[in-house]
Amino acid sequence: MDPMTDVAQSFAATFVDELAAQGVEFACVSPGSRSAPIAMALQRHPRIKVIVHIDERCGSFFAVGLGKSTGKPAVVLSTSGTAAAEFHPAVVEAAYSRTPLIVITADRPPELQGVGANQAIDQQHLFGTAVRWFVDPGVPVEMPNAARVWRRLAARAVAEAASGPVHLNLPFREPLVPPPGQVPVAEAAPAQALTNGRLLPSQAQLASLASALQRAARPLVVVGEIRDGERLAPALHRLGVPLIAEPTSQLRRAEAGAAVESYEALLRAGWSLQHGPDLVVRLGATPTSRVLNRWLAAAAAPTFLIDPDHSWRDQDHVATNVMACDPQPLLEALPPLDRSAWRDQWVSAGKRATAAIAATLVSTPLHEGHVVRALSSRLPDPGQVFIGSSMPIRAADSFWPLARPQQRFFGNRGASGIDGLVSSGLGVATGRDTVPTVLLLGDLSLYHDMNGLWALQRHGIKATLVVCDNNGGGIFNFLPQAEHQDVFEEIFATPLGLDLSQVARLYGLVYSPVSDRSGLEPAIADAIAAPTPTMVVVRFKREDSVNGHRLIWEATASALKG
Known part of the structure; x- marks a missing residue:
């Protein structure tokens, strides 16, 4: 370590350099004094783009958007006190949407905690169970292999944040900035190689789902939000089962095969009452449509819920089989089904509903x-x-x-x-x-x-x-x-x-x-x-919206009866 560089500045430069080495590209920074060591290191790093937000809530939600679109964790940084608490809503969203996010809150050192010091609040486990990992490494101090410890801290933060938010609470003592003209340099240490893999299905899982599909005469695939759902399209196309997919699944498209258009109208028109499934395969988040969820609950068909994160996204308690695995290799290994008549009923009805909606929109408010x-x-x-x-x-x-x-x-x-x-x-x-x-x-x-x-x-x-x-x-x-x-x-x-x-x-x-x-x-x-x-x-007008929706559902019901 350079003897002319304060240990906090050396820590910040080294920690941020490892974040960049692990693939972090964006940092949302809100101004503050206590966070100065990390903020300055982020701003000076050539591979990290800093986006400044005055409002911490805006910055943290911006970072959530970055994580959703890139698939990589963005850093969000605040000073101590209520600024850190402003992150909580975005942390909750990241937790429940499995969005990568690295939350860094600067903090006062231990001697300023609980003694009435300015802008000092209890930031330990500030976000509770909403984070995948919390750590407070203490005030930076000189130690053997310091660079390796600091870099490992950053590398682990990136790895732990792969499917949800992590929180690093970093206390600093003054001075918080180096002397003018002095730019801290990151300390070198052996590279940290960290990789994440997908959870492959077992032979038992594959055999169970394949057997159920072969026995089913009226299987249905239902897909909620999946940010990388388009990777499932070839396997679903090959499977040939009617597909109810909301837009955020990335699967409401022709490439996915039997994607059903305007399914909300089919459900509201009563057409679906005579076309209930005898098997449901659920992928992604819980569907947005309340009508769809109620219909699935009433159908009470055997339901396979496939979720790689071991989550029970089953608000109506209808899942009979929960499979913790990546859905792509599971779907790719399934033999194709010949359910063309069943598939064509749904696809054709969806097209008729779409035509009825288009005709009605011409004249509704x-x-x-x-x-x-x-x-x-x-x-x-x-x-x-x-x-x-x-x-x-x-x-x-x-x-x-x-x-x-x-x-x-x-x-x-x-x-x-x-x-x-x-x-x-x-x-x-x-x-x-x-x-x-x-x-x-x-x-x-x-x-x-x-x-x-x-x-x-x-x-x-x-x-x-x-x-x-x-x-x-x-x-x-x-x-x-x-x-x-x-x-x-x-x-x-x-x-x-x-x-x-x-x-x-x-x-x-x-x-x-x-x-x-x-x-x-x-x-x-x-x-x-x-x-x-x-x-x-x-x-x-809000009243026009209510009336317009009603007219559309009525027109769709009439078209499906004809």
Whole structure:
């Protein structure tokens, strides 16, 4: 160790250098004093891109978006105190969506804990069970093989963060910065090689599922969110079983074989009551659609839940077989099935439903369905959409047609909150910055994370925002709460009453308002092609959304009876 370099500075330079060596490419940093050693090392490292966020909540959700789009953990760094606590919502989302994330909170040293020192709170296990791994290595000190210990700490953080968040609490004593002109140098140590493999299926697992499929006359595959789900498409195509896949599965596309269009309409129309499965294979997260989940629970068919993370994503307690393994080699090893008549019934019905929806949208009041269809027709290939929680994700599930080969879909479906959606979407855009990115959000979600818009101009991010502005929480109009009119508007609908053109102006976005069906597609197409980030705001009434959905389901039911 250089005798002229403070041990804390040497630790920070060495630790950050190993993060980069292990593949970390991005760090979201919020300003603060106690975190200075790590912040300066990150900023000076040539292989790590630092993205500064004033608001720690925005920074942490941005890092979640980076993790979802790249598959690698981004670092999020804060000073001590309440700044560290601001990370908690994003940590929860990362935990439940299995998103890689490295959380680093700077801290006061032990002698400043519990004595009323400024900005000193108890940060031990601050995020509880939401993190895969927690460590507080103590204040950096000189020791034999220090470089090896420090590098091993960084390498383990990257390895532990492969499928969820980790938390490193790093206390530092003053001085927190080196003398002017002195740049700490990372200490060398033998390389740390760490790899992660996939959990292969056993012969018993393969035999069990293959036997069940051979016996089934009406098998069905249901897929929730899987960020790399497209890798399963060839095996599912070969299997030839009807496939119910939401957009964020990356499998609602022709390449997956028998993907069923507009399945929400089939379920609501009652068609599915005469076409129940006698076997269900579940992949990915729990489906978004409440109607689908209820239908599957009522069908009570034998259900194989395949999950490589040993998780029980089975809210209705219908899984009869839970298989902890990677689904790709399992599906690839299955023999193809000849269930063409059953498959064709579902695929044909989905196409009829899609046609009925398209015909009905021509005459119904403007609502989320129009927005989704317009965006689907104008999204480039390749292109990607970050879909907000609440109504947007449900509208996409109901109305997005088969996607094109290189289109991808993301969302915060781990905890399904409306917080941090702007920031996560911009993190996705930054992680895959060669691909056109659209954020599809509701007006409440936009408002909740309005601070996240600051990153667009600050960091030169190119993204398009499409906002469904129904002046409030439109999803509640579909729920029983809407029947309590005396309290509904104030505590559930919560109308914002904001002029979103002023929001666009504040953050330097082009504002593009839309209030009729004919203007939707041109506005979205122009926004995606524009060199400047654009906010397309689609105004409609919540009541029109409820009526529009009702008319669509009625028209679909009639078409399926004909």
